[in-house]
């Protein structure tokens with residue numbers, strides 16, 4: 001099989017996002033497993049049917065094209081008020097508009113919060129929403145609680161167990177995408 005194409009999606013727009021930083025370990029795992037990983041920009045206009053009726057904004061088209069071209073999705077889902085971040089939900093909504101680019105994709109997720117429950121609640125919403133758009137989300141959500149306490153003064157992430165799990169998550173996605181592609185082809 002050709003190299004698995006993975007799209008890394010960070011649900012936080014913040015440059016110094018903890019979610020972006022933990023996603024990097026999953027990306028590393030995916031690359032080490034042979035995947036080709038691309039990143040994307042979720043800084044999109046808010047979904048509005050009137051904007052859509054005038055034609056999709058270029059950033060939305062770019063995101064939709066990247067999702068369509070990907071075999072697998074590596075998603076970092078922050079938790080805002082016990083739910084998905086607006087940026088991530090907005091991107092899922094834009095890309096679901098007909099013709100939706102989501103059906104048949106396989107995804108793996110992780111998330112980091114400053115709180116004690118490390119995106120567990122947001123991960124449940126993510127699973128529900130991805131099911132609605134026909135994306136298969138692997139069961140292994142990797143979550144990191146109290147993430148702000150796990151970076152040292154040099155901004156180095158010290159949770160070695162989480163790093164290992166994140167790398168394994170990226171590798172698992174690449175492996176699963178390969179198996180799915182073989183199953184679909186035969």
Ligand SMILES: Cc1cc2nc3c(=O)[nH]c(=O)nc-3n(C[C@H](O)[C@H](O)[C@H](O)COP(=O)(O)O)c2cc1C
Nearest residue numbers: 012014017018019020078079080081082113114115
């Ligand atoms: C609007 C808002 C809502 C939040 N809600 C939660 C929450 O429900 N649970 C939680 O653990 N942390 C919550 N947080 C704290 C975030 O986990 C924390 O800011 C985290 O660093 C955000 O991810 P990022 O660093 O990737 O941007 C919230 C933060 C914001 C800005």
